[in-house]
Amino acid sequence: xxxxxxxxxxxxxxxxxxxxKYALDDISFSIDEKDFVAIIGESGSGKSTLISHLNGxxxxxxxxxLFKGVNIYSNDFNLTDLRFKCGIVFQYPxxxxxxxxxxDDVAFGAMKKxxxxxxxYKKSVEVLKLLGIEHLKxxxxxxxxxxxxxxxxFAGVFVMDPDILIFDEPDAGLDPVSKDQxxxxxxxxxxxxxxxxxxxTHNLDDVIEYANKVIVxxxxxxxxxxxxxxxxxxxxVMTKANLEMPYAVSIYYExxxxxxxxxxxxxxxxxxxxxxxxxx
Amino acid sequence: xxxxxxxxxxxxxxxxxxxNNVVSKKRAIDGVNLSINEGEFVCILGRNGSGKSTLAKCLNAxxxxxxxxxxxxxxxxxDETKTLDIRKNIGMAFQNPxxxxxxxxxxxDIAFGMENLCIDSETxxxxxxxALDSLGIKELRFSVTSKLxxxxxxxxxxxxxxxMKSKIIVLDEPTSMIDKNGRKDLLDxxxxxxxxxxxxxxxxxxxxxxxxxxxxxxxxxxxxxVMDNTPRxxxxxxxxxxxxxxxxxxIPNLATRLKEHGKNLxxxxxxxxxLCQFLK
Ligand SMILES: Nc1ncnc2c1ncn2[C@@H]1O[C@H](COP(=O)(O)OP(=O)(O)OP(=O)(O)O)[C@@H](O)[C@H]1O
Ligand SMILES: Nc1ncnc2c1ncn2[C@@H]1O[C@H](COP(=O)(O)OP(=O)(O)O)[C@@H](O)[C@H]1O
Ligand SMILES: [Mg+2]
Ligand SMILES: [Mg+2]
Numbered sequence: 001x002x003x004x005x006x007x008x009x010x011x012x013x014x015x016x017x018x019x020x021k022y023a024l025d026d027i028s029f030s031i032d033e034k035d036f037v038a039i040i041g042e043s044g045s046g047k048s049t050l051i052s053h054l055n056g057x058x059x060x061x062x063x064x065x066l067f068k069g070v071n072i073y074s075n076d077f078n079l080t081d082l083r084f085k086c087g088i089v090f091q092y093p094x095x096x097x098x099x100x101x102x103x104d105d106v107a108f109g110a111m112k113k114x115x116x117x118x119x120x121y122k123k124s125v126e127v128l129k130l131l132g133i134e135h136l137k138x139x140x141x142x143x144x145x146x147x148x149x150x151x152x153x154f155a156g157v158f159v160m161d162p163d164i165l166i167f168d169e170p171d172a173g174l175d176p177v178s179k180d181q182x183x184x185x186x187x188x189x190x191x192x193x194x195x196x197x198x199x200x201t202h203n204l205d206d207v208i209e210y211a212n213k214v215i216v217x218x219x220x221x222x223x224x225x226x227x228x229x230x231x232x233x234x235x236x237v238m239t240k241a242n243l244e245m246p247y248a249v250s251i252y253y254e255x256x257x258x259x260x261x262x263x264x265x266x267x268x269x270x271x272x273x274x275x276x277x278x279x280x
Numbered sequence: 281x282x283x284x285x286x287x288x289x290x291x292x293x294x295x296x297x298x299x300n301n302v303v304s305k306k307r308a309i310d311g312v313n314l315s316i317n318e319g320e321f322v323c324i325l326g327r328n329g330s331g332k333s334t335l336a337k338c339l340n341a342x343x344x345x346x347x348x349x350x351x352x353x354x355x356x357x358x359d360e361t362k363t364l365d366i367r368k369n370i371g372m373a374f375q376n377p378x379x380x381x382x383x384x385x386x387x388x389d390i391a392f393g394m395e396n397l398c399i400d401s402e403t404x405x406x407x408x409x410x411a412l413d414s415l416g417i418k419e420l421r422f423s424v425t426s427k428l429x430x431x432x433x434x435x436x437x438x439x440x441x442x443x444m445k446s447k448i449i450v451l452d453e454p455t456s457m458i459d460k461n462g463r464k465d466l467l468d469x470x471x472x473x474x475x476x477x478x479x480x481x482x483x484x485x486x487x488x489x490x491x492x493x494x495x496x497x498x499x500x501x502x503x504x505x506v507m508d509n510t511p512r513x514x515x516x517x518x519x520x521x522x523x524x525x526x527x528x529x530x531i532p533n534l535a536t537r538l539k540e541h542g543k544n545l546x547x548x549x550x551x552x553x554x555l556c557q558f559l560k
Binding site for chain 2: 013041043
């Protein structure tokens with residue numbers, strides 16, 4: 001069943017400027033429960049603008065968005081409730097942090113959602129542990145390193161147990177091991193609780209590894225949506241979106257060029273490794 | 281000539297409580313000795329919170345040593361009369377471009393750094409053009425900086441640094457929000473400055489594949505240097521890297537695994553072409 005349906009939305013930042021272009025230009029797609037969706041596209045293609053629409057923060061100029069079948073722009077729709085069900089971590093997490101200590105910051109959201117103070121703090125500590133930053137709990141978010149701030153922002157959203165988790169370039173600023181741990185963590189939320197994941201990234205090899213659906217944006221329009229291996233091996237789509245192929249796909253084409261047969265649907269790291277070991 | 285000399289550097293930060301009393305100290309840099317020669321291209325890796333940005337800030341006197349010395353072209357960062365000169369020698373792009381962008385229009389922002397260097401307006405105009413062009417963002421010259429996307433802001437702040445033509449350029453996660461195509465353009469440009477004009481480059485990055493641009497890779501962990509080697513050599517030490525929170529870049533990782541399976545590879549290949557050599 002689709003949890004989010006986006007229908008023909010258009011958005012421009014300067015409403016009154018007739019000449020200015022649309023940052024989003026007739027975008028439509030649908031996302032099913034338990035989907036793990038990657039949104040990709042070059043800088044300025046409209047990715048961040050798009051996700052700001054998904055929890056009602058920005059209002060589309062025209063078109064509609066259905067959350068579990070209900071139009072979020074209808075008068076009786078509860079937008080506050082949507083913000084709890086649809087947790088977003090933005091591109092610059094520091095603007096999401098405002099409390100004096102890390103733990104207060106994380107617990108804030110949990111209390112707003114209705115947990116008692118005790119429950120909220122207990123849960124916050126658990127989430128900080130999960131992210132490997134429990135040791136920072138009494139420090140000021142303001143003074144943390146870039147990657148540490150991002151992890152605190154993750155905690156603030158995880159603690160609310162949303163149905164949909166949305167991340168704007170979550171891997172930017174994470175060290176490689178933290179990045180892998182982050183993906184494993186959201187993968188397990190996706191597997192265990194069926195949490196829908198929507199995220200923006202430039203790391204296309206990770207898209208192959210984790211996503212089951214990809215949306216490609218260019219100049220505010222959708223170039224194509226589909227399965228990672230379909231999209232990322234499609235030279236026409238990649239050229240149109242002005243994107244460089246991930247390593248796995250470049251290797252795939254190089255192997256083909258050398259006259260070998262190789263399975264296009266199996267491009268995850270371990271699958272590709274296996275194919276390369278057994279090439280005939 | 282010695283460009284950068286860091287001797288027994290220790291940096292402690294005060295951790296304050298809400299009444300601004302020091303409750304504890306945190307050691308961000310713990311005994312670093314490092315010299316970097318003119319014209320070197322050094323990449324600094326390390327897990328979140330390992331001290332990379334702090335080390336970078338020590339280079340242009342934004343952070344002063346708690347113990348030890350940082351000497352830039354013979355000038356000690358502790359000597360306040362030299363601060364301005366030091367900052368003229370070092371162009372620095374910060375992790376969050378919002379902390380860097382000062383003017384409301386892109387071209388003014390790029391001019392800002394040069395104005396401090398007393399460059400005439402004709403030269404300035406030429407350099408603004410060059411810098412924007414080399415990053416593929418010529419069309420943004422008259423754009424309003426606050427309205428740019430994250431990746432666009434990163435490119436603008438780097439254009440400002442390139443235009444200054446400082447002798448030393450420090451880039452703190454310059455490409456974290458830029459697509460792979462854009463990253464390549466940027467780093468090719470930086471490499472060209474390094475080779476042709478002998479500019480010293482210090483690149484801090486979590487995109488581990490970017491180490492292939494460097495002559496030398498320095499790995500920090502808990503404020504200490506734990507590895508210092510060439511890119512080709514360092515990727516042969518997988519477990520040592522992992523102990524410092526770093527995983528192998530995609531292609532060296534694949535090469536290493538294929539080598540373990542008896543393929544004729546060294547494990548330090550960096551390009552798709554090098555990797556696929558094992559296929560006859
Ligand atoms: N002004 C400050 N006051 C207190 N602690 C600080 C301050 N700046 C940095 N720190 C702490 O010092 C340590 C090193 O921080 P630094 O920003 O150098 O890390 P980093 O290696 O750049 O990390 P990242 O990869 O996340 O950017 C971190 O634990 C951080 O929390
Ligand atoms: N606050 C804003 N005001 C005006 N234009 C904006 C604003 N934010 C983004 N834009 C423009 O909208 C387009 C899409 O931006 P964005 O969604 O941030 O791109 P992405 O996230 O894909 O890099 C870009 O052309 C950008 O310059
Ligand atoms: Mg964005
Ligand atoms: Mg940093």
